[in-house]
Amino acid sequence: MAEMKAIVFDVYGTLFDVQSVQEACEQQFPEKGESISSLWRSKQLEYAFLRQLMGQYEPFNDVTRDALRYALETHECKYKDEIIQKLMDAYNQLRPYEETEEVLQQVQDKKLAVFSNGPDGMLDPLLRNADLAQYFDAIVSVDEIKQYKPATASYAYLLKQLDVKREEVLFLSSNSWDIAGAANFGFHTAWINRKGAPAERLGHNPDKEYENLKGLIEKNNL
Known part of the structure; x- marks a missing residue:
């Protein structure tokens, strides 16, 4: 593998645990938080x-709101707009x-970026609340090009922002x-396979596979 000049992180499920929102869901709808x-x-x-x-x-914030309404209605949960807003705020x-900040601290010699389907209005407060924005050289959203990952155009846009090959x-x-x-676009990839899932049958396998982000800094993986 060629020397990596830029490391790009997905956000939801990679740096942040998306299921941690179940605590807020549980507060509003007891015994249904995990399922909601x-x-x-999904x-x-x-x-x-x-x-x-x-x-x-x-x-993505509108998509996320629509998905929340669907989830609540599927669970026959009665809700008002203020409940929707509380869960969106969550x-x-x-x-x-737990390993996210430690790993980011140890790869500061590279150009670091996040690339997400989330818009700035979601990414900025998320990274700020976790005090992680300081570690990144670029925060890139598909909202700037209006092409969701995994569309090829989204990764092409990211590459332009990074100014590397x-x-x-x-x-x-x-x-x-x-x-x-x-991988289809031509990036080197590392799959953070937290759940030990089988590989997808999409014609492209990751170059590396780790249980969590610590795999990036272990065994000279860069």
Whole structure:
């Protein structure tokens, strides 16, 4: 593998635990928090993918809100707008994985970026609340080009912002579909396979596979 000049991190599920929002869901809807948060996440991704296919882009915060409403209605939960807002606010305070900051501190010799389907309005408060924004040279959102990952155009836009060659980029994500999209574009990839899931059958395997982000800094992996 060529020397990596830039390391790019996906956000949701990679740096931050998206299921940590279940605590807020549980507070509002006792005994349903885990199930609601799980469906919320799956519909969030599904709606983003479907809108991409339909050519009807909507910002990720709107997609996330729609997915939340669907999850609550599926669970027959009665809600008001203020409850929706409380849960959306909780999404800006997701818990970073315990190793996240330590790993970011140890790779400061590289150009670091985050690349997410989330817009600045979601990413900025999330990174600020966790005190992680300081570690990144660039915070890039697909909202700037209105092409959700794993569309090829989204990764091409990211590359322009980094000002490096695509073979000099190491892209990390816990989402296997994101890894496949980045590999398809020509990035080197490392899959953060936190759940020990099998590889996707999308024609592209990751260059590296780690249980968590610490794999990046162990055994001279850079």
